Amino acid sequence: MPRSLELVITAVATRLIAVDAATAAGVSRQVLAELVTHFGVHSGFLRHNDHAIHATRLIAEWPPRTVDPPDPLDLVYFADADPLLALAEHLKEPAVFRRDAPEPGHDARATTASTTAYVPLLSGDVTSGVIGLVKAGERDWTAEELNALAAIASLFAQVQARVYAEERLRFLAEHDDLTGLHNRRALMAHLDQRLAPGSPGPVTALFFDLDRLKAVNDYLGHSAGDRFIRVLAERLALASGPSMIARLGGDEFVVVPEAATGRAAAEELAHRLQSVLSRRVPIDGEMVTRTVSIGVAVGMPGQDSTSDLLRHADQAVLTAKNTGGNQVIIYSDAISLESEFRNDIELHLQSVIETGALFLRYLPEVDMRTGKVLATEALVRWQHPTRGLLSPDAFIGVAESINLAGELGRWVLRTACAEFARWRANGVGRDAVLRVNVSSVQLVADGFAESVADVMSEYELPRGSVCLEITESIVVQDIDVTRITLARLHEAGVQVAIDDFGTGYSVLSLLKSLPVDALKIDKSFVRDLGADPGDLAIVRAIIALAEAFGLQLVAEGVETETAAMTLLRHGCHRAQGFLLSRPIAGDQMESLLRRGRVSVDFSGGPA
Structure with missing residues (x-):
């Protein structure tokens, strides 16, 4: 293949590699403009097939036409299509067609005969779309040119599949499978x-x-x-x-x-x-x-x-x-009760660190194939003087509102790292990872990455032994600051996991550009696995996404054997949840790490 064609393919691949659902049409139009110029034709178009309704939809074209809506070429049913366009339904090989009339709607300047190179987008045995390049008058297409267009069509087909998967994941994440209503x-x-x-x-x-x-x-x-x-x-x-x-x-x-x-x-x-x-x-x-x-x-x-x-x-x-x-x-009347509770939390939260009312529990992360303990997540708890044991959901929001979240987060990180270092010094957990949750307030604070690196250095924790967990919503709150902070954490040898993954979709297009090591499937998708096909569809999509980006994948909230077996069957091996272990105290976690594994025969719960 001539060097110039190889350069065209490379340029197209470079443009399409970062495309997502939001940018696909615009980038496709830019690529068509470059192809029209390079091959010396008058116009080009990209169409996708919808075999469910036997129609073809216009995705992008160059040059763009000015048409009052509705555009008759936007959605064309194959039964009503121009004979040449109808061939795109099942076309399998690049083909060149010549006709006496101009290509309908795609080249307003072509008033005489035209030559069209048709190249199919293939997904397995299915023709998922077509690229068309139209030349007013005669044009001879060489085998090398058609082969180059076939390679470019393959790149477009990959984009089409990726965009469809993203849109499908978005739909599944927002709709109820049984009724079609929102979820x-x-x-x-x-x-x-x-x-x-x-x-x-x-x-x-x-x-x-x-x-x-x-x-x-x-x-x-x-x-x-x-x-x-x-x-x-x-x-x-x-x-x-x-x-x-x-x-x-x-x-x-x-x-x-x-x-x-x-x-x-x-x-x-x-x-x-x-x-x-x-x-x-x-x-x-x-x-x-x-x-x-x-x-x-x-x-x-x-x-x-x-x-x-x-x-x-x-x-x-x-x-x-x-x-x-x-x-x-x-x-x-519940509003006043809620207000009373919040005021109570705020009153006692000011001195919670000094009084020693905070403590940690640890939730093991297990390889469900072998029972091996791979990691442990540090979970903060508060023994409230009048309301008993409180989880973070009860007080982190208040802590953020009174500027205590940073101090609480630092306490959790230092305490967890100190205990983890002690276990390692005792000869246990040396191949395990410590996971610590991070709030949005911590992540955007100046010098956060450096402070984490200092704590790891202080306790002599090696690179890769600590993983910080951030939620999807945190990632997109201030993406510029987040990207810089995550890059610095990566340089310091700190792993990063996106927690509660799947509860939103705005982070999907950012995964390729963020130094992320792991995704944690939100427990709301895991809880009813085996009973809710909608949850299974989402979990399978997330598993495929993790595989595509080479990321670790951990399922949260595994509470039933059905959920565990479903995850294993579909390729997700790492998990947390009450079926495997409840949150345990530090000395119990050390003992578990020394033992190295939990029972995963799923015949009566963990040992």
Whole structure:
């Protein structure tokens, strides 16, 4: 192949290597412009096939046409397509076509005969699209040129597969598999926007919980129960008006009206929807009906958080169910209780480090194939003087609001590293990794990477023995600072893992440019593995993503043998969770590291 063609392929590969769903169309257009110039043709286009609907969709073209919408070339069904375009449905080899009329719509300047090089995008045996280069008049295409275009088409096919996987992962991460409604993660993101300062309010959440759905499942079977759920989802979608509707799992739904909705209007809507959902549904020859309990909570942007609003609605629906069901309950007094709790936490948090009320527990990370203990995650706990044992969720948010998160984080890191160093000095855990969670406040603080390196040096911990865990949301809060900090941590020999992976998707396009060593699959995807096909689809996509980027993969929240076996079957071996071990004290962790492994026969839990 001539050197010039090799350079074209290399240039295209360089442009396409970093493409994601957001940039694919724009970069594809740039590549087409370069191909049009290099091969001396008048126009070029890239189309993707949708075999489910037997159509071809325009992805990019050069030069761009000016067309009033709708563009007739945007989506073309093969049954209605120009004969030449219809060939793209199953084309397998590059081909050159000559015609007396101009190529339809792709070259407004071509008024005479044209020559078109058609090159298919192939995904296995399936033609997933086509590249077309159009020359007004005659043009001879050499075998070397067509081979070069075939190589470029292969690069476009790889981009197409990568973009599809990213879009599929995004869809699965936001939608419920059974009903097609949004899921909890999408609902949380929606409420975060609705409750942001300056947004219109009030914002209302209606929490629906069917009464005694188990009777339907027990009598007619779970398939019938699923069909019943789908019918109710359709009725909610039709009757709710403009709203965000989410299924949280099982028989729980949340409706958030798009318009600002006060208490009275929300209560009226709840009663109307309660009536709609109580109508009979024909299932397998039976007329099935269930009553529904509804909890209503009203929040104000800039004052109430997403978690507050959903918790209040959940508390209201629990009250409805506990008082007999088939009721609408409006949340009223839990806000003051929550405020009291927060004030209590803030009052005692100021002196928590000095009083010694903080301590660490360790959660082992295990290779489920062998039971070998690979790592341990340091988890901070607080023995509150009146409220008992508190997990970080109860106080880290308060710590951040009063500028104590940095101090707490430093205490956790130093304490964990000191204990880890002691275990290593005693001859145990030398091939294990210590994992420590990092808050957003720590990550963006000046000199953070250097302070971590100093702690590792102080306790003589070797490179690669400490891994810091950051959440997806932290990564994208300040990507420029994050990228610099992670690079410095990498230089210092500190591993980095993205925790709770899969709960968002904005970090996907950043993985290739960040020095990340591991992904941890969020426990919300792992908990119901084996029972929820939507969770399995997401987990499989994350496993494939980790393999593609050469990253370690750890599953969080493994609590059932079914989940463990499902993960193993699909190639995820590293895991944490109560099935393998609960969080344990430091001396117990040292003993476990000395023993080196836990039982993984899954015949009665860990040894």
